[in-house]
Amino acid sequence: MTAVLAVDIGGTTFAAAVVRADRSIVDRAEVPVGADPTATLAALVGRFDLTGVRGVGVGSAGPVHLDLGAVSPVNIPAWRRFPITAVLADLTGGRPVALAGDAQCMALGEHWHGHAPSLLGVVVSTGVGGGLVLDGEPYLGRTGNAGHIGHIAVGAPPGRVRVRGERRQRPRHGPVGARARLDRRHRRAGPRRRRRPR
Incomplete structure (x- = not known):
């Protein structure tokens, strides 16, 4: 079996699934973030049999810092520039890790399902986020936060x-x-x- 571990970092919940190349889900789990988000992440990943898993994809509440492989989810104060790609690589035995904002992942998924060649995907959940696909390609911007409408300061004194x-x-x-x-x-x-x- 060739598969990836997909990880979703939300403001109040972490979720993960082992997904095959045909998009079928082999196994999945979801847990509340809890008082220690780093321990929660380790426990979540530890639930899975990673045999056949080639890599890890993580979509996180933002902002994200692609150049650092880090995240700073607004609703998780303990994580400021948290090195999530390095932590996940360590938790999965050195497997490669790809990072993007959760709304960017959602927008790309909508594009793959044929909804539009260019789109702004908007997530309204614990927070508000956005992700862009332009002419069939994800548009991340320099930091990975392009289109992330939930992280724009609006009229704050x-x-x-x-x-x-x-x-x-x-x-x-x-x-x-x-x-x-x-x-x-x-x-x-x-x-x-x-x-x-x-």
Whole structure:
């Protein structure tokens, strides 16, 4: 059997599967991130029989740092420039590891299924992400974050730009952050009085 280990690094869940070249899934598992994400990743990979697995592909919540083989998922503060390709290579006996943003992987999958020669794939989950395919090729940009609309600072005042060492990104301005701000405003304002018709 020739297969790869596909790993998905989400904000709240890690998942993995052994996938054959014909895209059939041999085995799969999913676990919550937990208090120690590095230990969670090791335990997840350890669940699989890697016989016949030629390499590892990892799609991660961003931002990603392709030049470093590292990731800094916003919802995993313990991982800032975490060397995920080196860690996964070590956990899988030195197998080669390819890294991309999770939304980039999704966009490429949609392209392979024939949906469009060029597209922007958008993921709305724990966070918001995006990935580009242009004229049939993944467009990653210099750092691997091209098209990653969830990691664009939008109108943040200069004094409120940094969160846990990273630039303020989607959680303040996207649907999750917007909903939280709206809920806080309503709680402060209290119940609204209805106007009586005149």
